[in-house]
Amino acid sequence: MKCSKCDRDAVIRIPYANLYLCKEHLNEYLEERVERTMRKYGMLKGVKRIAVAVSGGKDSTSLLHILHRLSQRLGFEVIGVTIDLGIDSGRAYSSKSVEVAVKNFEALRVPYRVVSLKREYGFTVEDAKRGIRRPVCSSCGLAKRYVLSQVAEEEKADALATGHNLNDMAQFVMIGYYSGDVENLARLEPVSPPKFYSHYKIKPLFLTYEKEIMTFALVNGIPFMIESCPLSWRVGGTTQEAMRRKLEELEEQVPGFMLRLVETFVNKVRGPLAEKYVREEEVSKCKVCGRPTVKGRDICSFCAMRLKLARSQGVSKVS
Ligand SMILES: [Zn+2]
Numbered sequence: 613m614k615c616s617k618c619d620r621d622a623v624i625r626i627p628y629a630n631l632y633l634c635k636e637h638l639n640e641y642l643e644e645r646v647e648r649t650m651r652k653y654g655m656l657k658g659v660k661r662i663a664v665a666v667s668g669g670k671d672s673t674s675l676l677h678i679l680h681r682l683s684q685r686l687g688f689e690v691i692g693v694t695i696d697l698g699i700d701s702g703r704a705y706s707s708k709s710v711e712v713a714v715k716n717f718e719a720l721r722v723p724y725r726v727v728s729l730k731r732e733y734g735f736t737v738e739d740a741k742r743g744i745r746r747p748v749c750s751s752c753g754l755a756k757r758y759v760l761s762q763v764a765e766e767e768k769a770d771a772l773a774t775g776h777n778l779n780d781m782a783q784f785v786m787i788g789y790y791s792g793d794v795e796n797l798a799r800l801e802p803v804s805p806p807k808f809y810s811h812y813k814i815k816p817l818f819l820t821y822e823k824e825i826m827t828f829a830l831v832n833g834i835p836f837m838i839e840s841c842p843l844s845w846r847v848g849g850t851t852q853e854a855m856r857r858k859l860e861e862l863e864e865q866v867p868g869f870m871l872r873l874v875e876t877f878v879n880k881v882r883g884p885l886a887e888k889y890v891r892e893e894e895v896s897k898c899k900v901c902g903r904p905t906v907k908g909r910d911i912c913s914f915c916a917m918r919l920k921l922a923r924s925q926g927v928s929k930v931s
């Protein structure tokens with residue numbers, strides 16, 4: 613098939629927009645889409661410096677490339693952040709992920725930070741899996757949120773961007789409805805204003821389909837990790853995966869389904885939920901790391917996890 617906008621061969625069909633696009637026009641399409649999303653949802657307001665969390669997967673590496681392309685025209689700087697989580701599982705998973713992230717940072721010449729969980733905080737995600745009774749994905753998520761916020765603050769970024777795509781968001785919405793987790797649904801937003809810290813958290817790809825991002829990464833020769841985390845597939849909720857597949861089937865039958873689902877949720881449902889279920893949390897200071905934590909708690913959840921882990925390894929203090 614030919615591109616709907618020029619004479620070149622198309623690399624992708626975009627059913628909900630009734631378009632076939634060549635590589636150049638796909639690039640243009642995605643840049644415009646991300647720019648429009650960022651403008652519409654206020655992700656650019658007062659933003660001069662964006663820290664991009666790069667795991668090495670297709671979404672975060674593509675996000676880095678798209679934001680890098682937009683940065684000059686829209687007047688912000690990009691800084692890359694990647695975390696060495698210490699997941700090995702005989703496949704050197706984390707070291708390969710870090711290597712891929714760094715390859716992208718260097719190719720684009722963006723400044724970057726690599727944070728080693730082991731070196732800076734004394735443990736790996738594999739230690740957490742062995743040492744504490746808690747689903748490993750939840751420990752890993754907690755560690756990532758903590759470290760990324762820390763780096764964004766240190767680097768004086770106004771926003772921290774993550775690569776969540778439309779398929780991820782659609783899945784979160786459906787799982788939230790399914791389990792009746794109203795508080796989590798209320799917090800599922802494309803832009804979270806600074807609460808404990810001074811930066812926004814933004815999801816510039818939240819209205820972009822996974823297939824478009826995958827094609828973007830492939831046709832532009834962006835290096836990325838295809839493997840998914842070796843720890844998550846064993847634990848991963850099969851309900852989540854089933855929901856994701858069903859959403860993809862629905863999308864085939866009703867082009868634009870996920871877009872409608874997520875836009876409706878964000879524009880009409882989330883606000884009233886937040887009014888009813890989200891209370892303003894007062895802030896106090898963590899006694900271990902000095903960073904903000906929920907009032908009434910002496911120790912933040914990240915430090916609490918590190919203490920538990922240290923105790924399980926026979927160490928009585930963390931620094
Ligand atoms: Zn074209």
Ligand SMILES: [Zn+2]
Pocket residue numbers: 898899900901902903911912913914915916
């Ligand atoms: Zn703390």
